[in-house]
Amino acid sequence: xxxxxxxxxxxxxxxxxxxxxxxxxxxxxxxxxxxxxxxxxxxxxxxxxxxxxxxxxxxxxxxxxxxxxxxxxxxxxxxxxxxxxxxxxxxxxxxxxxxxxxxxxxxxxxxxxxxxxxxxxxxxxxxxxxxxxxxxxxxxxxxxxxxxxxxxxxxxxxxxxxxxxxxxxxxxxxxxx
Numbered sequence: 001x002x003x004x005x006x007x008x009x010x011x012x013x014x015x016x017x018x019x020x021x022x023x024x025x026x027x028x029x030x031x032x033x034x035x036x037x038x039x040x041x042x043x044x045x046x047x048x049x050x051x052x053x054x055x056x057x058x059x060x061x062x063x064x065x066x067x068x069x070x071x072x073x074x075x076x077x078x079x080x081x082x083x084x085x086x087x088x089x090x091x092x093x094x095x096x097x098x099x100x101x102x103x104x105x106x107x108x109x110x111x112x113x114x115x116x117x118x119x120x121x122x123x124x125x126x127x128x129x130x131x132x133x134x135x136x137x138x139x140x141x142x143x144x145x146x147x148x149x150x151x152x153x154x155x156x157x158x159x160x161x162x163x164x165x166x167x168x169x170x171x172x173x174x175x176x177x
Contacts, residue, residue, distance in 0.1 A: 009154065010035040075177035077124050077133045081108050081170060088124045094138055095120045097168070108170070115168030116140035122159075131176050133159045142168050 002019040011033040019026060019039075026039045077088040079095065086095075086106045095118075098107035102117035121138040124131065136156040137144055144151040145166040151157060159165070161176040 004039060006037060006039055008033065008035055008037060075131055077122075077131055078175040078177070079106065079108070079122075079172050080175050081172040082110060084109065085175065088122055088133065090124050090126055093122045093124065094118050095122055095167070096138075096140075108167075108172075110168075110170050112168040112170045114142055115170055116142045119167045120144055133174060133176065135159055135165065 002022075004017050004019075005014050006017050007014050008030040011030060013030060013032040015028065015030065015037075017026060017028055017039050024040065028037050028039060029035070030037060078085045079088065080086075086108065088106065093106055094104045095106040095108065096102055096104035097112060097115040097117050097119065098104075098109050099117050104118050106122075107117075108115070116139075118138050119140050119142055121136050123134045125134075126132075134156050135144065135146070135151065137151055137153050143166075146157055146159075146163065159174040161174060163174045164171060165174070166172070
């Protein structure tokens, strides 16, 4: 039986969710505020250890936790932007446009005023030799587009090697070695 602690995005209460039936998705109701939450679990064989992280995704009341399993091999993660590579460090990375007043960890050298000085938060996790990268909006009014979908405040998405995304008007690629 797998157990997870999930934070309700509506009221902040932490709930313990048990997967007694080895379900892929379990829908629960927050006892504090009544919000409906979808919790994803990795279906696994008996006695197989689970090595993953969960992330809250969604917006506008449709929240869901995702079990994130990395798909790449051990290595490093980079943003490739206008021919330059910017290495992401393990943990939290704030990414934005380079400017004198920017406090972003990764400052992209672009002349794109549609990109905020702190545009995205990218988290890099290394678990059992697997690199996983997530992206979310960070304190900005400018968009992040992945594919043809706009990432909304509160959304967090897992990026794979080769995924293209746009911050402001600048297109870039995720590279995981």
